[in-house]
Amino acid sequence: MNIDIDQSLRQILADVLGLSATQVAAFDAETGLFGHLPELDSMSVAGLLTEMEDRLGFIIEDDEVDGELLESYGSLLAFARAKLA
Amino acid sequence: MAEEAAIVFDRGRALRMLVVPALFDEANRLRRQTMELMRRLDRLGIDCFLPDLPGTGESLRPGESISLDDWRAAMASAAEHFRANHALALRGGALVRPNLPGPDHAPVKGATILRQLLRMRVLSAREAGRTERADDLLVRALTEGIELAGYRLGPAMVAQLEAAMPDEGRPVISQGDIGGGALWLRAEAGEDPVQADGLAQRVAAGIGA
Known part of the structure; x- marks a missing residue:
């Protein structure tokens, strides 16, 4: 199941940000997201979160969205896993 | 038309x-x-x-x-x-x-569209150093209307969006x-x-x- 979350999250990032499959496959836990990927601006953050809700099946509250959430791929994945645990 | x-x-x-x-x-x-x-x-x-x-x-x-x-x-x-x-x-x-x-x-779904628009507004307010909450905005929008992503939505639009579903x-x-x-x-x-x-x-x- 954890592998599925990982793959779904990579696919969502590829779809939302228009990144290639190769690019998202190379993400590791330390890969920086917000502030590191030029494709990820505040408008696409909203799209990313809503798409995560729709595809992974949970609700993200406003106060869960902070700088740490989108700091790295690892932090976003840990958040998604915690939501689905 | x-x-x-x-x-x-x-x-x-x-x-x-x-x-x-x-x-x-x-x-x-x-x-x-x-x-x-x-x-x-x-x-x-x-x-x-x-x-x-x-x-x-x-x-x-x-x-x-x-x-x-x-x-x-x-x-x-x-x-x-x-x-x-x-x-x-x-x-x-x-x-x-x-x-x-x-x-x-x-x-x-209309509710997803609305949620996305509210979230964009909350996030851009936050970038500007203001705190807004999507839940509060929605409550107010249902009586006063709201501006989201450059669109002025009246209360009727907000209420109808919340309920609207595509025909399955x-x-x-x-x-x-x-x-x-x-x-x-x-x-x-x-x-x-x-x-x-x-x-x-x-x-x-x-x-x-």
Whole structure:
């Protein structure tokens, strides 16, 4: 199941940000997201979160969205896993 | 309908398709791709018509007074005006399309559209150093209306969006059927010829063109 979350999250990032499959496959836990990927601006953050809700099946509250959430791929994945645990 | 603008490919052919656009910010991001799609439908032998939704684009009606019901009425009257015998809805267009044969492309619930718009506003307020909460904004929007992504939504629009669902009985062409990243999620409006080909061919095949 954890592998599925990982793959779904990579696919969502590829779809939302228009990144290639190769690019998202190379993400590791330390890969920086917000502030590191030029494709990820505040408008696409909203799209990313809503798409995560729709595809992974949970609700993200406003106060869960902070700088740490989108700091790295690892932090976003840990958040998604915690939501689905 | 006469007072609203429309993009039209009309060669008097038998297949006449109303294209119901995506809503709000997604309409902007899909504008170029929608044109790409219509050029291909035209080449596949389908006349097609893309009306402006009242209160958007070139329309002169103020957004505040518009509800989904107005958009439904406008799309129905556009279908009549252009003598459309088919319809294709893009994304939230599925919530306001006329009941003619033809698919919904990646239909979306009104509540999801609203949530996304509220979230964009909360995040941009936060970047500007202000704290807003989506829940509070929604409560206020239901009585006072609200401005989201540059659109002025009246209370009726907000309430109708919260409740609106696409008709599950209609054929759906999902983004997964076409492949590639969803263009309505991109920060910048874009176009993708391969996706436009894939969607146009599926639409045409589905209506026997």
